[in-house]
Amino acid sequence: MNSSKYHKYEKWFFRFLFAFLALILPTLVLYVVDNESILYFIVSTILKVLLVASIASNFYLTKKTKQWMTQGRELTKEIGLQRLLLMEGNFLLPNRESRTRVIELHHYLGTLSEGKAYSKRDREEVINELKDQLKEDWRKLAEWKEQSEDDVLIVLTTHPGLKNLYERTCHPHFYITKSDCLFDPYVGMNLYEWGMATYLTSGRLELKPPKQWDSYYFYSPQTKQKGDN
Incomplete structure (x- = not known):
């Protein structure tokens, strides 16, 4: 593990997260207007996928870098x-x-x-x-x-x-x-x-x-x- 890989994984997490946040308001508007339309179904499904992707990418990032981050903090504290x-x-x-x-x-x-x-x-x-x-x-x-x-x-x-x-x-x-x-x-x-x-x-x-x-x-x-x- 190194900083380049960490930041690469982090970039994907933020892409999923920001896309999810950006889609919340349109989904709410469509829900109010017509929550039985095909468009609402598609947009709400994408919103759910982005939420799952955000959680999964954050979990992967944490698990993948936990030991590396811990070692770095321990070395920093040791010095x-x-x-x-x-x-x-x-x-x-x-x-x-x-x-x-x-x-x-x-x-x-x-x-x-x-x-x-x-x-x-x-x-x-x-x-x-x-x-x-x-x-x-x-x-x-x-x-x-x-x-x-x-x-x-x-x-x-x-x-x-x-x-x-x-x-x-x-x-x-x-x-x-x-x-x-x-x-x-x-x-x-x-x-x-x-x-x-x-x-x-x-x-x-x-x-x-x-x-x-x-x-x-x-x-x-x-x-x-x-x-x-």
């Missing part, structure tokens, strides 16, 4: 990270040996209660706190990577805003190098996902998901490789 989430990236990268342990980096989202608490604070104060927590996370992550017996390579697929934040806070522990290939082609967020992500991060709701997503390598100063793609 003591607050705003970074590490997940095993079970895929091969260009110009890398198969024994390389790929770790996918994600932004750790808080809870709804934390988002609500952030919304009551000054935005600059929240962002400064996030930066301080990230700096501490990078230090801990660098120590873990240095002590690890594995050949660890940390990768990230994200939008320019988060990449710039990470780049400003990860020095001197890491350096970021852009990859020529996109590790996770399904990473793009819909309006709901982006709104939740921004609210849980800063307490502010943004409704314009980024269109540009790129992948990056994180190298420690001792292992920085120039021109590695």
Whole structure:
């Protein structure tokens, strides 16, 4: 399992769910107008199929990724990270040996209660706190990577805003190098996902998901490789 597969399954779940939600109102209208018509029968049947598909895809996603997600959370907790989430990236990268342990980096989202608490604070104060927590996370992550017996390579697929934040806070522990290939082609967020992500991060709701997503390598100063793609 890796982030690309997870997001691929997740995309199908949201397609079924949003299609189901979009069809509720037309079905109700047809029910009121003529609930014995063929059109109502067809539309209501499609609605039921979409509901079943939504439930089934969510169940499949949860079952398929449960162990992978648990391992990632346990690793994150073991290192003591607050705003970074590490997940095993079970895929091969260009110009890398198969024994390389790929770790996918994600932004750790808080809870709804934390988002609500952030919304009551000054935005600059929240962002400064996030930066301080990230700096501490990078230090801990660098120590873990240095002590690890594995050949660890940390990768990230994200939008320019988060990449710039990470780049400003990860020095001197890491350096970021852009990859020529996109590790996770399904990473793009819909309006709901982006709104939740921004609210849980800063307490502010943004409704314009980024269109540009790129992948990056994180190298420690001792292992920085120039021109590695």
